[in-house]
Amino acid sequence: xxxxxxxxxxxxxxxxxxxxxxxxxxxxxxxxxxxxxxxxxxxxxxxxxxxxxxxxxxxxxxxxxxxxxxxxxxxxxxxxxxxxxxxxxxxxxxxxxxxxxxxxxxxxxxxxxxxx
Amino acid sequence: xxxxxxxxxxxxxxxxxxxxxxxxxxxxxxxxxxxxxxxxxxxxxxxxxxxxxxxxxxxxxxxxxxxxxxxxxxxxxxxxxxxxxxxxxxxxxxxxxxxxxxxxxxxxxxxxxxx
Numbered sequence: 001x002x003x004x005x006x007x008x009x010x011x012x013x014x015x016x017x018x019x020x021x022x023x024x025x026x027x028x029x030x031x032x033x034x035x036x037x038x039x040x041x042x043x044x045x046x047x048x049x050x051x052x053x054x055x056x057x058x059x060x061x062x063x064x065x066x067x068x069x070x071x072x073x074x075x076x077x078x079x080x081x082x083x084x085x086x087x088x089x090x091x092x093x094x095x096x097x098x099x100x101x102x103x104x105x106x107x108x109x110x111x112x113x114x115x116x
Numbered sequence: 117x118x119x120x121x122x123x124x125x126x127x128x129x130x131x132x133x134x135x136x137x138x139x140x141x142x143x144x145x146x147x148x149x150x151x152x153x154x155x156x157x158x159x160x161x162x163x164x165x166x167x168x169x170x171x172x173x174x175x176x177x178x179x180x181x182x183x184x185x186x187x188x189x190x191x192x193x194x195x196x197x198x199x200x201x202x203x204x205x206x207x208x209x210x211x212x213x214x215x216x217x218x219x220x221x222x223x224x225x226x227x228x229x230x231x
Contacts, residue, residue, distance in 0.1 A: 006159075043206065043223040044160075066182055090159055103167060103210070104220050107159040 002027035006108035013115055019064075019078040021111050023091030026072065031093040033074040034105065035066055038088040043053045050074060086115045118143045118209045122222035130230050135179075135194040137225050140230065149190040150208040150219065151181055154165030160206065166190060177201070202229045 014018060025031050035047045046059045048066035056066050057072045063082050067075045074091055091108040120157055123138040148167050152160040164175025171183040181192045189221045190207060208219040 044221040046218060049218065104130075104150070104162060104165055106162065107152075109159045110157070112157070 002093070002106065004091060004093055004106060004108040006111055008111060009018055009109065010112045011114070013081050013113065015083055015115055016080045017112070019076070019081050019085070021076040021089055021091075021113075023072075023076075025093045028088050028093070028095060029071060031072065031095055033068060033072075034090060034092040034094075035064075035074065035076045036090040036107075038090060038110075040087070044065045044090065048076070064105060081113075081115045086113055088112055118147065118211065118220045120207050120209050120220055120222035122205075122207050122225050123137070124225055125223065126226045126228060128228040128230065129197045131199055132196050133203065135192070135197045137192040137205050137207075137227065139181075139190045139192065139222060140188050141190060141207075141209045142198065143209055143211055145211045148210045149181075149183060150210070151175065151190075151192050152206045152208065153177075154204045154206065154224075156203075163192070163205075197227075197229050199229050201230065202227055 003026045017026060033050045036044045037047050038044050048056055048058055050056050050068045053068055053071055064076060064078050089111045092105045094105040119142045121140045127137060129135055129201045129212045146168055150165045151163040153163050154160045163179050164173045164181055166183045179186050179192055179194045181190050182188050204224045207222040210219045
């Protein structure tokens with residue numbers, strides 16, 4: 001079965017410091033990978049998605065970047081964090097096609113980022 | 117562009133009462149519709165999904181949702197609420213017209229269950 005791991009689970013970082021959140025998926029190949037952010041009291045916002053190694057699409061302009069160095073690894077980064085970057089970050093994966101897992105997005109457990 | 121509207125940021129029910137969480141969608145092409153549940157400090161878990169097969173979809177934990185094209189709705193129901201159902205619920209829409217799945221989420225509805 002497929003699993004998704006995301007770390008760290010919680011992170012407190014000062015303004016201006018760098019960020020690296022990592023996500024790996026196991027049990028599937030060529031997944032689509034996503035980073036979502038959930039700000040307090042708001043819905044989920046898609047930040048980045050990737051259909052393959054080195055292929056990153058950004059949904060909104062922001063202080064963050066994403067990379068996909070391996071097929072099942074997705075990294076969210078920032079060179080200098082802002083207070084507004086605080087939130088709950090969710091990595092997710094999907095595969096296209098029919099069947100129970102087709103066309104469904106599955107989420108990791110999330111990472112709480114507090115920028116102070 | 118696709119969008120989802122969830123009516124009511126909070127819904128309160130008593131244990132054993134009917135749960136009804138409302139979701140209306142907007143999509144120019146046949147949609148895929150999803151309900152996810154999020155327990156505190158956790159990721160999102162898929163409850164159920166509609167992908168143009170049966171209009172009444174049954175999910176986990178006794179939840180079900182009915183796709184009504186004429187009303188552009190996909191409301192989530194459960195006949196009898198349990199305390200463990202207290203969580204935040206998100207409706208989401210996507211379509212396969214680009215060959216790629218991107219979910220557009222509603223703002224969520226927090227379900228409160230009282231004894």
